[in-house]
Amino acid sequence: MIQVQIASHVHAQGVDQIRWVLIEPADPADSTQATASVEAPGAAVPPALSPPAASAPASPAPAAGWALYLFKSLLMLAGLLLALWLAQREFGPPGWPGSAPARQQYQPQPQPQPQPQPQPQQPARPTAAVEVIATEHRP
C-alpha cells in the first residue's frame, strides 16, 4: 500500500492536520493483498466505499446470459415453425408412412395465358368536308 497524506491546513510555517489514505500499488499482483489491508492501524480514514472491483464495469451477469440464450432459442424455434408452415402451404400436409396417401407431386401452377391486348383506338382523323357533287353521265 502507498501511504498518502493530504494536509487540511496551510499556515505560514508549513502544513498541518494531516489526513491519511492508502492507495493500491500499481502492480495488480500486490493489489489483492493491499485491498484487504485498508484498515491498517496507520490509516486514519475509514473505508467508506466498496472496493473498486465492486464498482468496476464487470462481465455480463449470469441472468443476462440466460436471457440471451432463451432469446436465441425462441428465434430458432420461430424460424423452424415458419419453414414448416411454408412447406405445408406449398406441398400440402405431410404424409406419415402407411397411413396417408402418397405425397402429391408438386405441379406448378399453370401460368395464365396472356390476353391479347386491345389495340388502342386511333383517334378518328378529322375528315375534310368534301362536297359531293352528283354528276350524271349520259351517253
Place this chain on the structure above:
Amino acid sequence: MSAPCAQGRPVSRAAATALAWHDEAELLGVRVRIFFFDPAEVDARSGFVDRQLPLLQGLDLRPLAPDGQRSSYRAGALRAQPDAVLVHGNGLLCLSHKGNDGRFLAPARWQQHWRVDTMLQNIACAMAVAGDRQLPVAALWRGTNVLCQFDPSPPVLECLASHIGAARDYWREPEVVSPAQLANFCEPRLRLLPGLIPVGAVASA
C-alpha cells in the same frame, strides 16, 4: 492583501495559524478556502511565489523542479504532472493553475460558478505527489483572480483512492490514469454519496 509574514523573519504561532482566507465553504465534501486578489496587480509581480501564491508572498517556498519545468509524480496507477510543487515547512504545496476557463469568480457568487472537476483534479494531483514524495501535501489552485486551498473530507479521499484501478479500466489505460480521468470517473459517485453537500445546495443557501 498583505502577507502574513515577511521573508526571513521569525513567524509567531498566532501569525502562522492565520492565513487570511476571504471565504470558505463545504462543496461536495471538500472544504474550500478561497482568497481573492486583483490579477492586474498580482500578475505584474516578478517572483514566482508572489505571482502564483499571493496569499503566501514573501515566504521562503522552494520549488522542487527548476523554473519552467514540470515533473511527473506517481502513486500507484495515478500519475500527475502539476504546474508546481513547492516545499513549505514540513510538507509540500501542490499548485495547479489550469481550469475554470480563465473566468473571474466574484466574491459574492463564486460558489455558483464553481467547477467541481477542477477541484477534484487538484486533489488527485496532490494525492499523486504525496504518494510519490511520502510527505504531507496541500492542494492549491490558482485561478484568474483567486487562490484556493482544498481540504477533502475522508469520504472524498477514500473515493478517489479506491477508484484508481476502476478508473484506469474504465478509460482503458494500460498503465496509469491521469487526475482528470480519475476526477471525471469519481465525480458522479461522489454526488451519490450520502452526507455530502452538493455544490448547488451550497450555492443556493
